[in-house]
Amino acid sequence: MATSSMYVDENVENRGCKGKMPVLRQTRSERKVLGEIKNVIHTKQETKTTANPQEETPIPKKVARENNFLNVTAYVNDIYKHLRRIEKKLLVSENHLEGQQITEKTRAVLVDWLVKIQSHFQLLQETLQLTVHIIDSYIEKSKSVTNNNAQLIGLAAIFLASKYEETDALEVADLLFVCNEELQEHEILKAEGEILKCLDYNLGHPVPLHFIRRYSRVAGATPAEHSLAKYISDMTLLDAAFCHVKPSMIAATSVVLAFCVARNKIHPEFWTVGLIHFSTYKLSDFFDLIPKIATLIVDSSSSKLQSIRRKYSKAQSYCVSLMPGVQPVTGIINQFCEKSHSIIK
Structure with missing residues (x-):
């Protein structure tokens, strides 16, 4: 197997950013994720979090009927039980x-x-x-x-x-x-x-986005809050220290941080009863993970690796990487960088 140095990678990065790169897949921009067709992520006005965790789903009946075919509502609980089960088996050490x-x-x-x-x-x-x-x-x-x-x-x-x-x-x-x-x-x-x-042909590993979609839907996240959670979870890809953390837990941390940043308020009730039920996590279960991911976001502003920040600075991603709340020094996310952060106090 021939080798190729990472110096070539940097040249290709520059070519992609500054050179004239042909559009090879114009049709990709028209595709939609199956689970996101017809506004899977609704605004707070359209979706409310259920107060009863024993209910089948916190999604309003009208919305559930509209998206039932694409979101396989009847099977969603079994699907996520399966994802939680296999994510444990396929984790990297x-x-x-x-x-x-x-x-x-x-x-x-x-x-x-x-x-x-x-x-x-x-x-x-x-x-x-x-x-x-x-x-x-x-x-x-x-x-x-x-x-x-x-x-x-x-x-x-x-x-x-x-x-x-x-x-x-x-x-x-x-x-x-x-x-x-x-x-x-x-x-x-x-x-x-x-x-x-x-890998023994085993590629069916759950990723954080699978769980972020579920949590965002349960909590009635706005599109911007959902995009911010995706940005936070993507940032963890850069750091090998997060490889052993379950995707569902990275998703949970990303969602609660996104709510706090987007709403400019630190409040434990952002992790709702419905989220506790459907994620199986209490806020205390990922308390120690919050400052680690928050620090990663804050430090990213001074990193040379800016592809993720640039990707989420665009209008189609609601410019979430430019939000005041994720900026170093002044952003509310800085308050989570200490182990003594107060979200569950």
Whole structure:
């Protein structure tokens, strides 16, 4: 398997940002996520949180009827029980980079570059999050990923993830373009096969977005609050320290932080009775995770890896990375950076 340095990655990043990059997938902008068709995320005026956690769903009957076919309301509880069960089995270990040939810095640069690819080809959020999980799982199990072949593994991983998640999957020609043809088709296909064998063809790992959609719907989040939760969860992809945390817990932390930031208020009741019921988490269950993720968001402003922040600074994402509440020093999110933060006091 030939190798390619991460220096090439940086050149490709610059090419994508400053050069004239052809639009290879115009139809992607017209696609919608199945679970988000017909306004899955409703405003507070349209959706209210139920006070009774024993009810089947907190979604108003009218909304449930409108979206029943696409949201498979009758099966949603069983689906999320299944997701919570399998997320435990497929987690990457906490110190999966220890003793590996790839460094944490190289991994972060790789993820940042893959965000650019996801944005350019207008791939689904699930595709990006699954890509990162595939990479981390392969790093842990194969022990053959190095700083030199990380780009190849990253491209093979996003190729696989797009086949798993997309209706219009990436083609090898797309991947050859973004790597400036430093790699060859047979190398990418070979790496794809090696990853599949190493992971025993198991790509069905839940990602935080699966749970964020559910929590946002239960809580009646606004589109901006939902987008902010996605931004917060995506930021955790850059840091290998969050690889061992269950996606459902990252989602829970992202949602409660999003509510506090968007509403500019720290209040434990943002994690509602309905959210406790459907997530199975009390606020105290992820109390220690809140300052870690909050610190990651605050520190991101001074990082060289800005792809995620730029992606969420656009109008289609409600410019959530530019919100006053997530800015260093002045933003309300700074109040969560200490372990003694007061959200449950």
